[in-house]
Amino acid sequence: MSQSKPIAIVDARVLTLAPDGHTPGKPRRGGMLAELGVVDRGWVLVRGGRIDAIGHGAAPGFDPDTEVVDAAGRVVMPAFVDCHTHACFVGDRNDEFEARLAGASYLEILAAGGGIMSTVRSIRNASVSTLVEALLLRLEQTARLGTGTIEVKSGYGLDTASELKMLDAISIVAARVPQTVVPTFLGAHALDADRADPADGIEEIIDRTLPAAAEAHPGIACDAYCEENAWSLEDCHRLFKAASACGCPIRVHTDQFNSLGMTRLAIEMGARSVDHLEATTSQDVERLARSETIGVLLPNSGFCLDDRYAPGRALVDAGAAIAVASNFNPGSAQSPSLPFAMALACRKCLLTPAESIVAATFNAACVLGLQHEVGSIEVGKRADLLLLDTADERALAVEIAGPGPIGVMLEGRWHRTGWDR
C-alpha cells in the first residue's frame, strides 16, 4: 500500500467527523451526535494509505506525482463503518421467503426446515473456501455501497468446529480485501435445535467454544442473542462472565422482541454495545444514556420483519451514544446496505441525517474499538473515504436504495472511481 501514488481531493465539502479538530476516544452523544466537523471548500491529501493533510480554501501545491481530484463542491466523508453484520453465510432462504409471502407461518417454516437452523446446516456442511467465496462476494457489495470497515459475526455454527470454521473464513477474507474486517464470536446466536438436548449446546459454547475462539482470536468480542426461545438472561450472564475472564469485550442482541432485563445487565457488565433495542423500556433508555455502553440501531430488521423500530430519537434526546448498522443476514435483514439503514434510522427512528452519519461512521468505529483508526478524517488515520455525487450529505438519508457513492477509497486507493463509463 505504501507505494501507491499520493491523491489529493480538492474543492470538496469535507465532513471530517472531528468537529474540534481531533476525535475523542469516546463516542459522541446528545448534541455532539449531529456535529460533522464540516470543512467547506476543503481538501484532503492521502499518502501511503493514510490521511496526510487536511486544509480549507485553495489547495496548496502538491508533489508533482500527486493525483488531484476536483470534487467540484461535492461531499467527501469517511467511509462507512458497519459494526453489526452476519454477512458470513451460505445457502439462501429464498424458498422460505416465498413461503412467507404465500402466508406460511413462522412455525410452518421452521417445521419445513427453514429459519436460522437452515443456515446453520448449510454452514456446517460447507468448506472454509466456500464460506470465503461467499463472504468475498458480499463484502464487495458492501464496498460498492461505501462500507470501509465491517464487523462480521460467527454464529451459524453453534458448535466448536463450525464456529471456529466461520472465524477462520472471516480472518482469511480480512487478509484479502481492502476493507477492515472485524470478526465477532457469536456462538450464542441460537439454541441448537439439532441436538437432542439444546442445553448441551449452551455448555459447549461457554466451556469449549468461547475459550477456543478467544485463544485463536485474542481480544475478539463475544456476542449473544438474548431472547425468548434463544439464549436466556441467565445463560448470557454465565457466558459474559467467562468472556470477560478471557479478555473479550461484550456485545449483546437485546430487546428485539421482548425486554428480558438483558440491557440493564449488559450495562452493568460494561458491555461495549447493546444491539437491536426495538422493545427497550424507557427505564433502560435512561440507563443506557447514563452509561458508557453504545446502543446499536438495526432498522433493516424492522423493515424486513414487522415494522418495529428502536426508539432512536428518545435515545439521542436522553443523551445516549448510538450507532447504526446493517445487520446484513439471510433471514431478517437481507441487505448489504448501511445507507439503507441510515435512511430508515431517519425515517423510522427519527434521527436527523447528520446524526445518522455520525452513527454510521465515528460512533460505529467506537463500537469496534477502532475509533483511533477509522470513522473520521484526521491526519494519520486510514484513508477510507467516500466521494458522494452531491454537495448535500443529507441526500444519504433522503435517497433510498441508490447504487452507492461515485467514489470509494479504501486505504488510499480508489476501489470505485466515478461511473464505469
Added chain:
Amino acid sequence: MSQSKPIAIVDARVLTLAPDGHTPGKPRRGGMLAELGVVDRGWVLVRGGRIDAIGHGAAPGFDPDTEVVDAAGRVVMPAFVDCHTHACFVGDRNDEFEARLAGASYLEILAAGGGIMSTVRSIRNASVSTLVEALLLRLEQTARLGTGTIEVKSGYGLDTASELKMLDAISIVAARVPQTVVPTFLGAHALDADRADPADGIEEIIDRTLPAAAEAHPGIACDAYCEENAWSLEDCHRLFKAASACGCPIRVHTDQFNSLGMTRLAIEMGARSVDHLEATTSQDVERLARSETIGVLLPNSGFCLDDRYAPGRALVDAGAAIAVASNFNPGSAQSPSLPFAMALACRKCLLTPAESIVAATFNAACVLGLQHEVGSIEVGKRADLLLLDTADERALAVEIAGPGPIGVMLEGRWHRTGWDR
C-alpha cells in the same frame, strides 16, 4: 452501435420472458404473469446491438471476434423497464425532509414553500442545460441499478413554456444515453398554486400546452394526477378527450389517496395504464381485470409516505395485467431503484418474485408501447441485458438496496461489467 464486437454470454440461466418462444403483443396476466421463459444452461449471442441468437445447452462455435462471457450458471435477464418516473427535476427538498422528520405538518411545509411547488419553481428558473445535467446524473444511477428503458414525465412546469422545456431536456438526454428514454406529457400534474386563479392553469394545459407537446413529440402519452386538491375527474375527462384527439395515449395517476371514479373512467376511455391504485375499490379491481388497461404499482411511494400499498395480489388473482415502477421523484419516492420497488411489490403487495420480474420488464414495456423492442430476450430485440451475481433470480425480490447487477448491457455494449476491480 453496429460496429461493436459480438458478445456471447454462455452457461447462463437465461430468463427470456418469452415462455412460448415469442412474446405476444399484449401484457401478461393471471398465471402467465409468473412465467419467465427460463432456458437453463443457455446462451445468448448479441451482435450489432441486437439479440442475434439464443440457445440452450453447450454453446456452439462463435465467430472468432466474439467476446465470450462465462456466466457460470448465473442469471441473465432483460434489463429493467421503468415505466413511471419523474426523474427530471432540479432542486432538492432536503430541508423539507428534515422538517417533516422534526414533526412539521404537510400544511406547514407548504406554507414554508415546500411540496411540489418548490420543485416547480426550481424547474421554471432552470435552463435546459441544467435540467439535462441533472437528468443525466439520475439516469446513470438507474442504469447502474439495471434499468435499460426509462419513462420520464414532464409535470414540474405547469405552464406551456416550462413543460416544453422539460420535454426538450428529456429528448436531449434521450439522444445522449445508452438507455431508451420515453417522455410523457404530465402538464396536469398539479394545480398551479402560483397563479391568481389556478383554473387558468387548467385551461392553458388543455388548450395550449397539450397541443404544443403533441406537435413537438408526436404520439407522446398524456398523463394526469387525479386527486382531491389536484386535477378533478371532470378536468381529467376534458384533458383526455383532447389528448385522444391529438393521437396521445392516455395514462393517469389514480386512487393514490382517494377513489374518485378515475380508474373506471380511464378504463372506459381506453387508457394504456392506471398508476398508483393504493385506494382502488374491489369493484375497480374487477373492472381493471376485465380491461386492456395495465395497473401500475408504485410501492416506493407507499414506503416513503404512509405505508399504504396497492392491492397487487388481488389484482393478479383477479386476472389484471400489472406493472411495477419506481416513481422516482424528489418528494414522495426518493429512489432511483426499480429493484427496490420490486422487492416492495413482493413484501407489501404480495406478488411472487417471478411476477415482480415480469411486471418490471415485459409488462412495463407494454405500458410504454415498446413490447416489440425491449422487455424480453428474443432474436431481433434490443440487447439490453442484465447479468446477476446469483443463479436464483428470486434474490431480486429478497435482497434490499444492493449495488445493482454485476453486468449491465445496453444496446449490445457493457455499461457495467463485473466489479470495478
